[in-house]
Amino acid sequence: MQKLWDISPPVHTGSPVFPGDTPYSQQWCATIGPGCPVNVSAITLSPHVGAHADAPLHYDASGASIGAVALDAFLGPCRVIHAIGCGPLIEWAHIAHAINPALPPLPARVLVRTYAQAPAQWDGQLSAYAPATIERLADLGVQLVGIDTASIDPADSKTLDSHQVIRRRGLRVLENLVLDDVPEGDYELIALPLKLTTADASPVRAVLRSLPG
Structure with missing residues (x-):
């Protein structure tokens, strides 16, 4: 029996958001009662709330929307690497132990x-990827990078250097993952974005x- 790890944070009113982003909110448009057989809600949120996939459009004015991005990178074998407490940037030395010929x-x-x-609150001191x-x-052929913080760049970055690397190299990115209970090792990733066309x-x-066998 293959095991599943849910690596998405819960999304609700009060979920942390990047300062200035639209937080999650929900209102009921219809509720079950006399003359109404269903509950129907309307939600408002930034698409960067919770676990999310950035589109090239996020960091490139002429980039593709998320609905136009191929799904291949978001589905398939992946490696989880621990760099707990690495500081402001994930340098190569923090992950090299999990990338070697052995x-x-x-x-x-x-x-x-x-x-x-x-954390349950916004972390302005989040760790990010070093562009290098x-x-x-x-x-090494990596097509997607993911992280358990809100951004692959420092929270106060205005140049988004790591986002510019993935733009130039054609990589995809997942942010705001929850990897608290996931041991280092290899897994199958399933993290498909919605077909939001704009x-x-x-x-x-x-x-x-977990991988079979």
Whole structure:
């Protein structure tokens, strides 16, 4: 029996959001009662709330919307690497222990855990990827990078250097994952974005599944 890990944070009123982003809110448009057989709600949120996939449009004025992005990168073998307490940037030295010739070949998807426990509030001191780390991962054939913080760039970055690397190298990205209970190792990633035809990102229900055998 293959095991599943749900690596998506709960989304609700009060879920942390990047300062200035639209928080999650919900209102009921219809409720079960006399003359109404169903509950129907309306929700408002930034597509960057919770676990999400950025579209090229998020960091490139002429980039593709998330609905136009191919799904291949969001589904398949991945490696979870721990870099807990690494500091402001995930440098190559923080993840090199999980990328070496003694291990199976590196999958095309890499998720890095930086928190011992994911915070319930916005973290302005979040850990991000060093641009050089993403460059080296891309050199090794990685197609998607993921992280358990709100951004692959520092929260106060105005240049988004790591986002610019994934733009230039054609990588995909997942942010706001929850990897608290996931041991280092290889898994199958399933984290498909919605087909939002004009959006700069999409929420995902990200899960990991143990590999067979």
